[in-house]
Amino acid sequence: MESNPLNLYYWKVIYDNGETLQEIEDGKTHSFKEVDLDKLVRLGWVSDNPNLPSYFVNLESFQRPILYRRRGIHALKKNAKPFTIGYLLGWQSTINGRNYKSIMFIRPDGEITLASRDIQF
Amino acid sequence: MAATVVVEEGNGAGPAWTDISTSIGGHLCSADNNNPGTSYPIKIPSSGTNYSYWKSHRLAFSGTFTSIENIKIYTDGSLGWGTGVTVKFGDTDTAISPPVGLTNAQYIQATGTEGETGDEMVANHTNINSSGDLFSYTSGSPLLVDDSTYTSAGDSKHIVIQEDVADTASSGQKTAETITWQWDEVA
Numbered sequence: 001m002e003s004n005p006l007n008l009y010y011w012k013v014i015y016d017n018g019e020t021l022q023e024i025e026d027g028k029t030h031s032f033k034e035v036d037l038d039k040l041v042r043l044g045w046v047s048d049n050p051n052l053p054s055y056f057v058n059l060e061s062f063q064r065p066i067l068y069r070r071r072g073i074h075a076l077k078k079n080a081k082p083f084t085i086g087y088l089l090g091w092q093s094t095i096n097g098r099n100y101k102s103i104m105f106i107r108p109d110g111e112i113t114l115a116s117r118d119i120q121f
Numbered sequence: 122m123a124a125t126v127v128v129e130e131g132n133g134a135g136p137a138w139t140d141i142s143t144s145i146g147g148h149l150c151s152a153d154n155n156n157p158g159t160s161y162p163i164k165i166p167s168s169g170t171n172y173s174y175w176k177s178h179r180l181a182f183s184g185t186f187t188s189i190e191n192i193k194i195y196t197d198g199s200l201g202w203g204t205g206v207t208v209k210f211g212d213t214d215t216a217i218s219p220p221v222g223l224t225n226a227q228y229i230q231a232t233g234t235e236g237e238t239g240d241e242m243v244a245n246h247t248n249i250n251s252s253g254d255l256f257s258y259t260s261g262s263p264l265l266v267d268d269s270t271y272t273s274a275g276d277s278k279h280i281v282i283q284e285d286v287a288d289t290a291s292s293g294q295k296t297a298e299t300i301t302w303q304w305d306e307v308a
Contacts, residue, residue: 010308011308023308029185031185031186031187031308032187032307032308033187067307068305068306068307069123069305069306069307069308070303070304070305070306071123071126071303071304071305071306072301072302072303072304073126073127073128073142073180073301073302074299074300074301074302075128075141075178075194075300075301075302076141076148076297076298076299076300077142077297077299078142078143078144079142079143080127080128080142081142082123082124082126085303088305118191120260120261120262120263121260
């Protein structure tokens, strides 16, 4: 599924001291590399569109965040530009040697699927 | 901020990688050419099968991003080019075993008889040992090309694709098909 504009949602993180960091903030764009994962307690996707909901997940210390934009581009198409297929949000943890995941697959129209593995939108 | 991503085709012995997103590029044809226009059609054989010169395509990414991974490709599941025509992809393994992307070191220039047919990729590409139908992979079940994680500007592994044209095919330029690359990106 295609959607425009490219970045309908942007990420937001909340730290254990209440401070926040957003991908787009005060006209500046932040990279997720800037996020202090040791202080992270909540993260999600938010939009400037008041008609769109926000999506958040709380994290425990043993959970690693999962946060991706799934994007696509058409080959063999003139002037092809990348588009957003959807958004992934969740956590991963290794417990007693086993890999556990819980991932929300969020379509641009707001439909959500919760899964324990990678699935297609 | 999102990465800048384009689709590139490799041509020549080097190879030279060209952004085919900015032109109607990537035409399957009977030459090692990323933008042949209407030149170099694949001749329909009187018997047997002719081929396009195989194509080597990859993603190239730049700009600001944290990571790119889980690179896949898919089609709409229906090749509308009539009977006797298939579009295949190659795999280094003797049976299809994703990820199917090849490294830069595994790139081989396409060969054939220009203006007539390419050489079949399994028999002639040193690093291709099996092939599969690209149009059997759809958005619901895409083909994994590259399972690497990229954290800086660069390019993905490349997929090798080729068109088979049997003697039952019909002549004429065909309507462009949609082939989609997909990846997961952390901004």
